[in-house]
Amino acid sequence: MKDADRYWFHREFCDLRHGRTRIVLVAVEKAGWHGPSLISGLPWNVLVEDRGVKQAWKLILMKMNGEDRLVFERYSKTSEGVKGETFELAYLPNWIIEELRQVALEMKERDMDQSSLIFLTNLVTKVEQEKVVAKAGLSAKVEELEIGGLYHIMSQTRGDERGSFREVARFPEVELLTGYDFVGKQVNHSLSTYGILRGFHVEPWAKLVTVVSGLAVSFLLDCRPGSRTFGKISKVYLGYGRTPEGEEIKGGALFIEPGIGNSVLTLSNKMDYNYVVDDLWRPDTALYAVNPMDPKLNVPWGNFVPLEKIIRSERDQKSPSFEEFAKLMKKI
Incomplete structure (x- = not known):
């Protein structure tokens, strides 16, 4: 898998509960690559368990019945260890969508690989469309x-x-x-x-x-x-x-x-x-x-x-x- 097909970035914000900074890391990758899911050289579970990260998120693009399907995984630190969950794309938090949009803008400004830019731009569009559909089915x-x-x-x-x-x-x-x-x-x-x-x-x-x-x-x-x-x-x-x-x-x-x-x-x-x-x-x-x-x-x-x-x-x-x-x- 080419490096241009993979994106990573970090988001920092103050955690007043502990008086220190948490880091949330997000990666987007295409399914079919069989290597470990790494960020900064660390597996996701190690990242969340040992490096003070409260949550880590991963988006995956996969083929199902001949069509592209996007899902995301969330790794959270709990009292019982690291918990991994898979959710439908429609429930992706808005702040991650904003980060993806920002990454796409930076890629465009740096004239990076066009196929990767198109992939990321289409991803953001698809997320927004699916969120509209999902919200219609919510209880509120x-x-x-x-x-x-x-x-x-x-x-x-x-x-x-x-x-x-x-x-x-x-x-x-x-x-x-x-x-x-x-x-x-x-x-x-x-x-x-x-x-x-x-x-x-x-x-x-x-x-x-x-x-x-x-x-x-x-x-x-x-x-x-x-x-x-x-x-x-x-x-x-x-x-x-x-x-x-x-x-x-x-x-x-x-x-x-x-x-x-x-x-x-x-x-x-x-x-x-x-x-x-x-x-x-x-x-x-x-x-x-x-x-x-x-x-x-x-x-x-x-x-x-x-x-x-x-x-x-x-x-x-x-x-x-x-x-x-x-x-x-x-x-x-």
């Missing part, structure tokens, strides 16, 4: 927001004379679409009244959040050093009710990867906020917060609740600015 509509690792989940609410029922999210679908091995370890609930503002909280764990009654607006801030969307802000409404823009909101949930700052402002008289996290709470997480009133972030809180009616905790009021927080993260 899932949208990845501008910030990578942030997903808005919209499932259908059914009601009758007894009340209503909503399936918030299915963990296997969340895991497949995000590529994050999400295992809930703690379930939390908060009750807030009008004008309560919580955040930005940047805890070192992933969370799945939803509003079960009332209405809230959530602003999310990418606080991950090295992220392509570092410093970007996304806005999402959660719960039930009409927004200031006149949109009717019915449910919704968010999947938030570690390192993304989460804030929530209550827009109704009362608001019930539930969330599942994949780690247990500990006191030192108070360190991970950004002041939502940082003028450089320019979040328009006053468009939703008059500023004089917004209520915050003492801890949140003392949180550092985003610039101060970023400097603090570099020291950890």
Whole structure:
């Protein structure tokens, strides 16, 4: 197999849980090559087991019934050792698609082998097509927001004379679409009244959040050093009710990867906020917060609740600015 038929690259991002950098490596290869799957000279299982890589991904192009078929394998480090899984291409995380697109662009700029460039370009197109088909069959509509690792989940609410029922999210679908091995370890609930503002909280764990009654607006801030969307802000409404823009909101949930700052402002008289996290709470997480009133972030809180009616905790009021927080993260 020619070197030009194989691609590899790495993606780095800050892992706040351990205060160090993880590396995720991805390779694309054509089936039929019978050598070991190597990255930097190491087999996949050794790479994940011994070199501190949490997950490694491999895409394979194979012939089935005379047609090209793409599948991907994921190797994850678990308490029982390295776990290898094969998934349909439609569930490939969006960040890998972006990396593949970037590799194709670099190959084009360097005037590299045209057959390899065509292969990679067609691969990205095929992935995007299959993801459209796969999403149509999911139990909920899932949208990845501008910030990578942030997903808005919209499932259908059914009601009758007894009340209503909503399936918030299915963990296997969340895991497949995000590529994050999400295992809930703690379930939390908060009750807030009008004008309560919580955040930005940047805890070192992933969370799945939803509003079960009332209405809230959530602003999310990418606080991950090295992220392509570092410093970007996304806005999402959660719960039930009409927004200031006149949109009717019915449910919704968010999947938030570690390192993304989460804030929530209550827009109704009362608001019930539930969330599942994949780690247990500990006191030192108070360190991970950004002041939502940082003028450089320019979040328009006053468009939703008059500023004089917004209520915050003492801890949140003392949180550092985003610039101060970023400097603090570099020291950890």
